[in-house]
Amino acid sequence: MTSTQFLELAVSLSVQVSIVIIVAHWLGKLVNSERLQCRLWTVCYVVVLMLIFVAVLLPHPRFFQPWASVDSQNASTIVSIEMQAGRVLFFIWLAGTTMSLLVFMYRAFQVNQFLKTCQSVDPQQYEFADNLQLLNGDHVSHPKSRVRLLSSNRLKTPFCSQFHRPYIVVPEYLLEFETHKINFILRHELEHLKTGHPLQLFLQRVVETIFWFHPMVWWASQESSLTREFACDEAAIDSPQEIAQYLRTLLTIIEYGASQQDESPTPLAFGRGKSIIAHRARRLTEIARNHRISRPFEISGLKACCSLVFTAVLIGMIWLPVDVLASPRANWSPWPTWTAGALHDFGFSPNDFDVYSRHTELHELLIEREPLTVRNSPQQVPLRE
Template sequence: MTSFEWLQIVLSYALQITLVLAFSWYLEWTLKSSQAKSRVWTSAFIGLGILLVAGLMLPKLQFFHPWSEIRPSVLLGVIEAEFIIGKTLLVLWVFGAAIVLSRWIFHFVQLHRFIRSTEPLDDERRRRCNTLVEAELCTIGKQPVQYRISPEDLGPFCYQFHTPYVFLPESLLAGDAVEMSHVLRHELTHLKTQHPMQLFIQKFLQTMFWFHPLVWISGQRAGLIREFVCDDASTSDPGTTATYLRTLVRVVENRAKPQSGTFAIGRTSSELRQRAMRLAAGNDLKSSVWSHSVSLLPILAALLISQIWLPINPLASSQSMFTRWPSWTAHALHAFDIKVRDYERFEPNVQLHELMERQDNSASALRTY
């Protein structure tokens, strides 16, 4: 991949990501159901994955060629500037992605060390936990949920990489059964609705697109919506909502440390305030068939927006509507005897040596004159 292609990808990604996420924010605003909102954000991050694949693996549509009428001297200056900018952006992206990925791996290792250090519940306590919630919540896929004892300052939370875990402090295990059922239903709903997988996809794309602030802002919003989904699963009427709110407050008061990369019942005081206000307002929790269909629109939008590419590359040929195929994709297709164009079509006006020769000729003519 050349510096010009990399510059085109980065700048075009910035535009494409903005369009996909702005559309997702608008869709979420039009919906009432927390489940539909959550599906919108899941679709939005899948859409960002589509942008990533389309940019790196497929040729790019060229709507117009603004460089064809520019003088060789100006075009060579543009080429030199874009070469430097493209190299600089590549170094910055690698550096930023390495930092984000390193932090993610560090937290992953820390969390797994913590899991190995925790004590599982005995059979009696485990059976009590399972009797406080619906039976279908206690099994994720074909795996039974593993219950572990967490420190008091961490509070209750859940986690899943392969095995689903729910972590519960001693004070909660020895406390009120109603309070316990609220917490269990909240955490088990996270696991049942595949929130850990959604968070994994989100974190991967935040690593790839670390440079775009809207990706991080949308990730925070998606996390809050996932909490809304679990809040709704834990309440069914005004009476249970009131007791659930009291449970939220008590859990947050007892918890001192937030859990990065996990699902805790109350992560920050700001989130808790938003969740409490929403529950007290008694928002409509129903999800219509229409909202199910609407929530898939970010994926369709991403497919369309993935064809919007800024005409950054001054050496791109105007002889084709599409750029060449990326080398890694072309090599893979050639291995299956599928012929694709992995080279730029020849065009004298955009050949670097031709441009340099024309500039030299122009300079010589001026000196002779």
């Protein structure tokens, strides 16, 4: 991949990802539950990753060729700028991605190490044992599929985690709470695990690592995090009458956490983030008043997910023609070298949609753009980088 091709790839993917995120957010406003909105965000992150694979591994259509009418002198100037910009942007992106990946891996290592320091809690010693067994599910027979309850005195707010098996970690002081308050917490954290929020968070972190420079990706992360908490808040209460007690439980955890230092890297915390807590409190208050969040128009979660995937298919075909060196004689980009080589190994010969490769010199392409009479002129001098 040349520097001009990378520039075109980065610009096109950034636009595609922005459109997909906007569509996912808009469709999320039309589904009839917060749990379905969470699933929609999971599909959104999967679609974003698929757009990357499609862009890197497959050819893409070129619906218009704006550089076909540019004269050779201006084309040469633009190409020189694009080559320099492409190289600089590639190294900036590579440095940022490397740093983001290292931070991601370090935080995962921190969580794993923290879990090793936690103490196992036997629910049978507490009044909420039956409730935990019920919420955990009697149908879960495999030991590694059952949720393990841990506690720590270094923790100020509960959280859940799932590497090779699911965990719920609570501060030691919460074990002395009343049974109904602990049940609120357990319902909330179990909803995170049952709806696959750790997997969604992993996909979110992968997208953030690749598109660390994209403001829409970070905005989507905030929206999906808020939606996850909304969904778990709904699962934690059985009726609107319990909302006041649930809010008091949340307030108690916040008050205690404000006076203590949290030493844990909690990815799915129960009460972390002041702005998120304020949004959750306002929404729960609205539910207590109206019993249900009203929407002017609703669609099913399946229709929303299918619409998002269909939109992504269409968006994936939109490719901004940034690369001046792209041949105006072809309506498709060339097969990338890695996939073309793999297809040849399996006996398939992909069509060569373009005539130039990374070994083609710039002056040869510019000569092809010039009229035949000018090209045969004795005064014509080839342009070189």
